[in-house]
Amino acid sequence: MTAPKDNPNVVDLQQRQPGTAATDRLGDLLKLVRGVSLKRINALVGTLFENVDDALFDLAERAGSNAVQTEYFDGMREVRKKRQLVERLFQDQATKAFTDFADGKLKAARTEVSPQPASGGLSLVDDTELEESLAVTSMVAKAENRLQRALYQVNQRLSVIIGGGKVEDNNNPIGPAVLGNAFRSAIREFEVNVQVKLIIYKLFDRYVMTGLEPIYDEVNVELIRAGVLPQVRHVAPTNKQPAPAAGVRLPPGAAAPAATTSAPTYYDPAADQLQAEIYHTLRSLLANRHGPEGHAGDGAVGGIGFSPTDLLSALTILQSQSAVAQARAESVADAAQAVQQIKRELLDQVNKLSGDAKDKRVSSADEDTIDLVGMLFEYILQDRNLPAQMQALFGRLQIPYLKVAILDKHLFAQKSHPARRLLDLLADAGKSWSEESDRDHRLYERIKACVETVLRDFDDDVGVFERELASFGDFIDQHKKRAELAEQRAADATRGREKLQAARRTAAREILKRIEDRNLPPVVHSVLSRPWANYLVLTVLRQGEESDEWKNALRFADEFVWSAQPKTTESEVTRLRALLPQLEKALRHGLATVAYHDSDVKQLMGELSLFYKRLLDGQKIETKTVKEVIAEQVTPATPGEDAEAPAPAVAATQSPVEEIVLGSSDAEGTAESEPAEPVEEDEFVQAVRAIKVGTWIEFIDENEQRERAKLSWISPISSKYLFVNRRGLKVCDKTVHGLAAELRRGSAVVLEEVPLFDRALDAIVARLRHAGDEAPATPPAPQAG
Structure with missing residues (x-):
């Protein structure tokens, strides 16, 4: 019999008794x-x-x-x-x-x-x-x-x-x-x-x-x-988190929140290394403000420092006290005032909590953290990317984010921090918000609910941010799927209209090549400029310009024009008689393709039969230019006029040829409403050409009404830019030079794609460096007594 293993915690599953279940x-x-x-x-x-x-x-x-x-x-x-x-x-x-x-x-x-059930073949x-x-x-x-x-x-x-x-x-x-x-x-x-x-x-x-x-x-x-690995530590099997860089550390006695190490899916070592370097730069710039006497790391200036626990306790009290007041801060001005007051209120509150605080001060490191979070939220309240309503909402998060920053300095050093990712996600959603696109206030209320949950539930568990990140991410994913469907429909509709207009212009050009400089009988003009032009449109859309059907349709137009001209020789008459059955067959096919009504086809064939009889008999036939024929069709002749050649039955809608001849906006697009293209491309035109699909732009009309729209699609036909709102519904389309003109006069503003937190840190670094450049290189020497 085999002796049992020495380790009692390892269960030998191979040891079985016969008949055991x-x-x-x-x-x-x-x-x-x-x-x-x-x-x-x-x-x-x-x-x-x-x-x-x-x-x-x-x-x-x-x-x-x-x-x-x-x-x-x-x-x-x-x-x-x-x-x-x-x-x-x-x-x-x-x-x-x-x-x-x-x-x-x-x-x-x-x-x-x-x-899937086998069906004898391949299936989707x-x-x-x-x-x-x-x-x-x-x-x-x-x-x-x-x-x-x-x-x-x-x-x-x-x-x-x-x-x-x-x-x-x-x-x-x-x-x-x-x-x-x-x-x-x-x-x-x-x-x-x-x-x-x-x-x-x-x-x-x-x-x-x-x-x-x-x-x-x-x-x-x-x-x-049971004694199974009592000391096991969580070490991610891949993308292992590096130790915090020098200078990035937690306050004494504070454990690293699990959330900071539980999201390797989002961890990017290179990006986090860059963020750590930016954070070090910020810490150095902030420390320089204290002067030589304030360079004592985390120690207080002039006495014993308040502990992080003191600060967190004071912040928790402020968070509960200010919840109602912050809820009323609907304007950016109210939120800005609250941001500026928080540091003073925090210092007052921490002094109240510490009865022996006479010789205590906030450490220079913690004061830097307080100032850094304050500057972050000052930036948010001035961020051009965010509508004013969103700025006011996000301004309410300053106290929770200050608590996170004191608990865990990784907030500024790692892009993967859940609190940071939540703020970036909220800001990205807020960037697309406008009153027009959120009439049911669904997005606004969902963002507001997320802000209020953090204000209400966050004490010292950073997991609150991770849960809200997952919940809000689900909301955005659901909305995104619906918006993408609507966006695709908008692009398809615009693409379809542009293809149709391109086809109509192609058909009109081909017809005008053949009739523009000729005097032809009105019946021939009408056939070519209306039903046959429409047949050409359908043919180029369905078959393309390289197809046999397109070539045959153009051949019919050439032969039809030739057949309508006077015949002066016997050979021409002979050729015409042989050609007429072929013309009739091709014409009937084209009319059937464009769904010409049977009674209209019968009337038209009767008119053509009468016309060719008179032509072969050598009778004089009245001819007109295409513009004269179209003008008469737009403004009908008085009864009895032109009785010799009655107008054929044609569709009431304007034909492609009429659109070009009459200068219709449908045929020419909306180019006449756009500004004339400049001879040379300036910086605004170049900026428009550099805009990528997915970029958000804020449009401001003459009444100062604002609408935010995303560049959804660029037409390969007309090069127009299609813009949709956050629901995927079309807002407008713009030509390159039309959009450049709006950027030039400030009625359109391109919104930045960089995440909010990254933009804020870059702006804060620039602000501190500028302040450092303006400050005196050395403090003034004290006056001699």
Whole structure:
């Protein structure tokens, strides 16, 4: 008999008794993990289904049509009917994951599109499966990023339990990936449309994925009690965070918040190194203000310094006291006043809290941090990128961000800090906001709710910022998907109009080449300038200018013009008689293509038959120029006039040829409303040509009304710029020189693409350097007594 292993914490899963059930093969510690986790996870799934009814009922009440409302009610009935079955299937899947894990058979979970039924050939991926796959992938990635610290520790301890096998996020039996796929497999039983399923996935994310952290913490605690890796530390397997650079440190006694090391997905070593250098520059410039006596690092000038705890306590009191006052600060002026007062109020409050504060002062380092955050928010309140309403909202965040800066100097040194990323995301969303594009105030209220959540909930847990970052990011992603669809429709509509106008101009040019300098019978003019021009438009749109159909259409126009001219020789008459059947056949084909009415076709053919009879008989036929014919059609002749050659039945809409001859704006575009192009390109024209798709611009009309729009598409045909608002709806389109003229006179302003935090730090560095240049090189010498 083999002796047991020396390490009691390593469970030998190979030691099995004959006839033992599969559940007994797991080992005591793995059974402990399974019991603790699945009990809690199944309870969370129960909570999810208890909320499905309310969610679907609310959506049904707000449905825009009876059909959509019926789908939601049908979904409610289906979930009620099969809830127990789906819960049981999910439990079976989750339990089986543990069994497979113990046997080493649990494969890495991947969110894949389910196989489609074989149909004897290739088929496209089902849209429903793709939507579900994207939903599961998104919530798994978000959960793994948010839970990285606790999940990493669970992975390491499970690895010990199974004897050293590699355990990662995607093969952990209680990892988000395995649970997400188990739930996806279970809810296949629901016979509901994809919209209802996506709502159920959203609720799974809200109630199950969000509730995993305490479960992981409990599992870790239980395994620590059992002696499994009690001292394990969270070390990210990739993109390991470097130690903070010199001069970037936490206050004494303050632990680094987990949030600063739990987001390797967003970590960019090169970018963070650059940010650290900028932060060092800021610290040096701020320290120079104190003079030689104030260069004592974190020590106070002239006495013992207040501790970070003193400052945080004072800030917490200010945060609660000023919440109501800040909520009323709807204007930028109010917010600016609050920003300037915070330092004074903080010093007053910290003195009140410290009864023995007679010889205490704020340390130079902490005073620099207070000033730096103050300058950050002064910049925000002057930022041209943000509308005034957004400036006022963001100004309310100064106290929470000051607390973060005192807790963790990585706020300024690392782009990946969650508080920094949240402010950048809010500012990016705020950049696109305008009253016109947010009439339901949905975006404004969502940003306001995020600000108020931080003000209300943030004490000393930086995780608040990470949770709000995830929540607000979800909101933006949902909006972005809808906006992109609308934006694509706007671009497609504009592209279609431009293609049509280009085709109409091409057709008109070809017709005018053949009739502009000729005197022809009115009936020939009318056929070529109206139905045949329209046929050419359709042909060039559908077939292109290289097609046989286009070439045949132009050949007909040439032969039709020749056929209408007087015939002076017998050979010409013979050729015309042979040509007429071919002309009639081609003309009928063209008229049918443009949906000419049968009665109109019959009338037109009668008129042409009469015309050719008179022509072959050698009778005199009246001819006119194209401008004379079109002028008569626009201004109808009096009854009885031109009875010898009655006008053919034609469509009432203006033809491509008429548009060019009459100078219609549809044919020529809107160029006449644009300024004339300058002979030489100046800096504004060059700036417009350099603008990239995705750039936001603020337009200001003559009434000082402001609208923000994004460059969505540049036409390859006309080079016009299409602008849409944050909903993806068209705002305007501009020519290059038209937009340059607006930039020149200041009625259009290009908004910056650089994130808010980066722009603010650059501006603060420039401000401090400028102040340093203006200051005297050395302090004045003291006067002799």
